[in-house]
Amino acid sequence: MSVIYHPQKYKLEDLPMQNFIDSDEIWEILKRNENPTPERVREVIARSLDKHRLSLDETAVLINANTPDLIEEIKNGARELKERVYGKRIVLFAPLYIGNLCVNNCAYCGFRTDNKKQKRITLSSEEIRAEVEMLEDSGHKRLILVYGEHPKYDAAFIAETVRNVYSVKKGNGEIRRVNINAAPMDIEGFKVVKDAGIGTYQVFQETYDRNAYLKVHLGGKKRDYDWRITALDRAQEAGIDDVGIGALLGLYDWRFEVLGLLRHVNHFEAVYNVGPHTISFPRLKKASGFEVKPEFDVSDEEFTRLVAILRLAVPYTGMILTAREPAHIRDEVLQFGVSQIDGGTNIEMKGYSSKKDQQDLDHEQFTIGDNRTLNEVMEELLGHGYLPSFCTACYRLKRTGEHFMEFSVPGFIKRFCQPNAMLTMAEYLEDYAPAETREKGYKLIAENLKDYQDEQFREKLIDRLERVKKGERDLYF
Numbered sequence: 001m002s003v004i005y006h007p008q009k010y011k012l013e014d015l016p017m018q019n020f021i022d023s024d025e026i027w028e029i030l031k032r033n034e035n036p037t038p039e040r041v042r043e044v045i046a047r048s049l050d051k052h053r054l055s056l057d058e059t060a061v062l063i064n065a066n067t068p069d070l071i072e073e074i075k076n077g078a079r080e081l082k083e084r085v086y087g088k089r090i091v092l093f094a095p096l097y098i099g100n101l102c103v104n105n106c107a108y109c110g111f112r113t114d115n116k117k118q119k120r121i122t123l124s125s126e127e128i129r130a131e132v133e134m135l136e137d138s139g140h141k142r143l144i145l146v147y148g149e150h151p152k153y154d155a156a157f158i159a160e161t162v163r164n165v166y167s168v169k170k171g172n173g174e175i176r177r178v179n180i181n182a183a184p185m186d187i188e189g190f191k192v193v194k195d196a197g198i199g200t201y202q203v204f205q206e207t208y209d210r211n212a213y214l215k216v217h218l219g220g221k222k223r224d225y226d227w228r229i230t231a232l233d234r235a236q237e238a239g240i241d242d243v244g245i246g247a248l249l250g251l252y253d254w255r256f257e258v259l260g261l262l263r264h265v266n267h268f269e270a271v272y273n274v275g276p277h278t279i280s281f282p283r284l285k286k287a288s289g290f291e292v293k294p295e296f297d298v299s300d301e302e303f304t305r306l307v308a309i310l311r312l313a314v315p316y317t318g319m320i321l322t323a324r325e326p327a328h329i330r331d332e333v334l335q336f337g338v339s340q341i342d343g344g345t346n347i348e349m350k351g352y353s354s355k356k357d358q359q360d361l362d363h364e365q366f367t368i369g370d371n372r373t374l375n376e377v378m379e380e381l382l383g384h385g386y387l388p389s390f391c392t393a394c395y396r397l398k399r400t401g402e403h404f405m406e407f408s409v410p411g412f413i414k415r416f417c418q419p420n421a422m423l424t425m426a427e428y429l430e431d432y433a434p435a436e437t438r439e440k441g442y443k444l445i446a447e448n449l450k451d452y453q454d455e456q457f458r459e460k461l462i463d464r465l466e467r468v469k470k471g472e473r474d475l476y477f
């Protein structure tokens with residue numbers, strides 16, 4: 001039975017804890033919006049630029065617009081929206097893999113339980129501290145901790161690792177926000193992890209199509225589609241209002257997955273009055289004992305299109321692109337709406353302290369395409385005029401979930417995110433950047449300061465930048 005939504009607020013206990021994805025409905029929406037006229041496509045782009053989240057039908061119009069001219073118009077629209085809403089800031093983070101024990105058998109994953117070649121490792125408390133010190137020494141302030149699904153990685157274990165990470169301070173180095181990518185929990189488990197002070201809890205549905213899901217999730221708890229699709233409802237019920245959703249592109253038709261993601265967004269808005277904090281759209285990659293089969297392969301052309309379409313569909317949701325993608329693809333799609341990327345990424349177990357040149361797939365979950373150091377990524381961003389940001393202000397000022405949404409409507413980003421990006425970037429330039437990068441960074445900050453007409457606010461910002469140069473840290477708006 002499918003659950004049809006109406007824009008009124010539901011209580012979770014009033015709703016069956018079940019899947020809200022109706023595959024037939026999604027294919028019906030894609031079908032009834034085939035061959036859209038250029039006028040219809042422009043109408044939808046304009047609605048998004050007018051800061052409306054798009055409906056599934058409107059998004060299907062953009063998905064079905066496949067002439068080169070219309071695709072270019074969609075990309076131009078996404079570029080403009082990104083500029084208007086996010087300005088130049090790009091948030092940086094790094095992943096840290098804590099343990100690769102896993103009871104599940106996901107066909108595409110190097111950590112799957114029947115992959116005997118994978119070296120199974122769970123970082124000890126000391127090993128976690130060593131990795132975090134390496135990440136702090138490179139300038140990171142925001143991490144995402146990643147775990148396989150295993151009884152050993154229960155809520156108490158995850159909470160303990162989060163507290164351990166926050167407790168590592170080296171020089172001016174500290175981690176100010178810890179996000180989690182781990183298995184679904186029950187409400188009590190989510191409460192335990194929340195109490196450890198996490199930021200976003202990410203659970204990717206991988207594919208929203210139930211049949212495609214069962215084809216690749218061959219064993220273990222993860223085979224339970226309904227338990228997974230309702231995971232972040234339980235997280236919200238536990239008080240975690242910053243959640244991250246995602247689809248693993250290549251498991252099923254990308255057009256279906258884009259509407260699946262959007263259905264997930266409007267489910268949260270209907271039930272919790274707030275959308276997810278972030279959306280991720282990783283593409284399937286080679287893994288230990290796994291080769292990508294082309295059945296639903298997403299080409300680079302389709303990938304850049306879907307990033308632009310997602311940007312227009314959900315103007316206020318953070319969009320994350322990881323180092324799975326090679327540098328040239330990352331650099332290209334940044335302009336269409338990606339707001340968060342990782343930098344200096346190493347997904348090998350104990351990878352940051354072991355510093356191997358070559359990737360060893362039997363020590364990691366999948367192949368990554370971008371091996372640049374954090375400073376090389378910073379240089380690339382500065383070169384394109386982007387403002388790299390390590391900001392964590394909203395999270396620490398409890399501007400999250402519904403409260404975050406209110407703020408992130410008119411001008412919030414310019415008033416808070418951009419200045420905070422400059423302040424966290426200045427910390428990086430003072431503590432970690434080589435002279436050449438420092439010079440480029442301060443030149444860009446000077447250019448961006450010109451944007452502020454409000455003399456009083458500009459003075460306040462300049463004063464804080466000067467205080468960072470004199471050694472103060474952790475200043476934000």
Ligand code: SF4
Nearest residue numbers: 102104106109111112
């Ligand atoms: S994708 Fe996650 S749950 Fe599946 S095998 Fe890999 S680590 Fe385990």
